Amino acid sequence: MPEQTSLPPPIWLPLAESAIARLRRHEPLRGTDKDKDANGDRDTDEDDGERPPYQLTPRGRLLTEMLVTSGAIDRHHPDDRAALRESGADPEAIDLTSGAHRPGVWVHPHRLLLAIRIAALIGTQGALARWLAPGAVTILAGIDDAGALKKLLRQAFLPETWRASRYQDDGDPTKPTLFVAAPEVQGSGHVTTPAEARFTAAIGRVLEEAGPVLITLPSGYRIPNKVAELLPPVQELPDLDTDILITLLRHTHSATGRIDEVTVRAALPDDAALATLTPGALQIALRAETAHTVAERIAQLLRNSAPTAPRSGPDLDAMTGTSKALTTARRMVSDLQGWQRGEVAWSELSRSLLLYGPPGTGKTWLARAMANAAGISCVQASYGEWQAAGHLGDLLREMRRSFEHARETAPC
Structure with missing residues (x-):
């Protein structure tokens, strides 16, 4: 596979490509009527010897791709490449013979990703033999x-x-x-x-x-x-990173096994951020049309979910005492941190707390301390501020604005 960047391919790539080529043998052509289960797998759990009715070279690659690799032909004229990019298409992913920009043989992304992560863990055929x-x-x-x-x-x-x-x-x-x-x-x-x-x-x-x-x-x-x-x-299993995602996109968003890798890499966040991407968020991102738009969607999803850095202010750990309010606040923060780590379900948390008392007793101070301890934003509003806006309609408008601000700065 020709490289579009000076970066060396990961050592596990040949093992991953071999595994994906074998997975393709168990799948039908995209759009054909084959029984599938909820995960996109064939119903049978055994290899019955069937092969999908498509023509590939002995190594499972399209003839046009082999010609590009050898330098016999270029994929597109430079002007055509620029025009394709301007239209939102990926010139690397489009097969010249058919005009298709998605793989003819569909393997479910979750199976592809698992195969790539296993290959990244094992490394090489020699390491697999030791397994x-x-x-x-x-x-x-x-x-x-x-x-x-x-x-x-x-x-x-x-x-x-x-x-x-x-x-x-x-x-x-x-x-x-x-x-x-x-x-x-x-x-x-x-x-x-x-x-x-x-x-x-x-x-x-x-x-x-x-x-x-x-x-x-x-x-x-x-x-x-x-x-x-x-x-x-x-x-x-290795966390999702740029190399793993690039390999996945070559087989989900290309008819040639190639993508505009330079553009995709530039749009992706760093590996530390990719490692925090949830399976659900990745699934949403993969619904985008091209590899580049997948990368942009991932970057947007991670920006929206990134926790706001704790602001200066009260420190929950520095507070002393065993009051019911303080004990409850600590328990809620501990539960929230467990949920952030994936150890408890959201439905198992105590998600609200009502503190009451006269002004100056520390209600807002405690709320800010909870936010700092959890590493999230604290959105502060009051009935007095809402009422100061004017009549009832103005009050309701300001109230809605406060909650809209909370949604925009989630988690908070």
């Missing part, structure tokens, strides 16, 4: 759907003759197997005590097998200490 060596044990955290992971590994990473399974008690016992152990997760993401006991037993069972073992953990879950001390360190 699959007899006796190898890998512990991978942040996997909330172990079934989807097993399917992805089998389709995209494991050798063709391998399978991923919990047991070796069905089928051919000589067939190479990656043994996978994962806890049963409740709908809320919780692992019950009985489920944890079964998980511990499953770990013991797979460790008795001679083949490689993969133990997956859902987000926020830790293996019991008595088991963890016997196992290797836990590995985490």
Whole structure:
């Protein structure tokens, strides 16, 4: 793949591209009538040997793309490129033979992203071979759907003759197997005590097998200490960064495997900001038409959600005493910080607090201290200020303005 920048490609890119090419073999042409589940996957969980009816080169690349790579042709005349950019199109992403600007074979973005992150974690084919060596044990955290992971590994990473399974008690016992152990997760993401006991037993069972073992953990879950001390360190999937996102966009927003990378990189925020992007926000951004507009949308979403730096003022931690108001304020801030870290659901929080008392007793001071402790804005308003605007209509207008300001500066 030709590079548009002087940046060297990441070491994991060949493994990611190989995995994505294999995933494409399990998907139909975009827009064809094939049964899919809610995640965009084929209904069957096995490779039935079918291949979608499209023509690719032996390495899975379009002929026009190979000619561009070799320098035999340029994609567009410079004037045409400028005109395409002015119209909002991506000249790199458009296939010259068909005029299409999206991939003909659609793989759901969440599957692509998981495959890319796994490739980024593993690194190279040599490292993958070490993952699959007899006796190898890998512990991978942040996997909330172990079934989807097993399917992805089998389709995209494991050798063709391998399978991923919990047991070796069905089928051919000589067939190479990656043994996978994962806890049963409740709908809320919780692992019950009985489920944890079964998980511990499953770990013991797979460790008795001679083949490689993969133990997956859902987000926020830790293996019991008595088991963890016997196992290797836990590995985490890499956070979303520029290289991972660029690789994803090449396969979601291009018919050629190329995008206008220089423009996209310039529009993206830095890696530290990208790591904070939620799956929901990424899903919204990916609905944009081109890779560049995806990058712009991500930047906008992150700007809107970035917490305002704490202002100078009262410090909740410096306040002393055990009054009910102070105790409640500290608990609410602690809950909010837990929600920001993804440890508790919004529905589980106490989200409002009414403080009452005569002027000068510290009601506003405490509210500002809570905002500073949580790293968010504090929007202050009063009935007196609203009433000073004039009659009832003016009061209501000023009240609405205060709440609109609060929405614009969220979280606050």
